[in-house]
Amino acid sequence: xxxxxxxxxxxxxxxxxxxxxxxxxxxxxxxxxxxxxxxxxxxxxxxxxxxxxxxxxxxxxxxxxxxxxxxxxxxxxxxxxxxxxxxxxxxx
Numbered sequence: 073x074x075x076x077x078x079x080x081x082x083x084x085x086x087x088x089x090x091x092x093x094x095x096x097x098x099x100x101x102x103x104x105x106x107x108x109x110x111x112x113x114x115x116x117x118x119x120x121x122x123x124x125x126x127x128x129x130x131x132x133x134x135x136x137x138x139x140x141x142x143x144x145x146x147x148x149x150x151x152x153x154x155x156x157x158x159x160x161x162x163x164x
Contacts, residue, residue, distance in 0.1 A: 073130055075159050079121040079152040086118070092148045093123060099145035100125060105132020123149065130159060 081089050093111040100106050109125035127133040136142055 077123040078154040096145045099142045103136035
């Protein structure tokens with residue numbers, strides 16, 4: 073499965089976001105079931121970013137989000153999160 077978190081970021085917060093995303097991806101990478109992830113800024117809207125991660129399954133993803141180190145690393149990122157569903161399963 074993969075997860076997409078879109079982030080709406082003000083110009084003043086964008087400078088720190090890249091570092092915060094790297095810290096969060098490092099914490100996620102240490103969790104069982106993590107397959108990879110990346111983050112980037114929208115080419116058409118500089119205030120919109122996305123974090124995309126890949127997991128062995130929904131359970132691994134949800135357990136990773138419950139880990140204390142992920143919550144701590146994620147707090148400065150998730151305060152920018154767009155409130156929408158973000159976990160996706162492949163078709164079939």
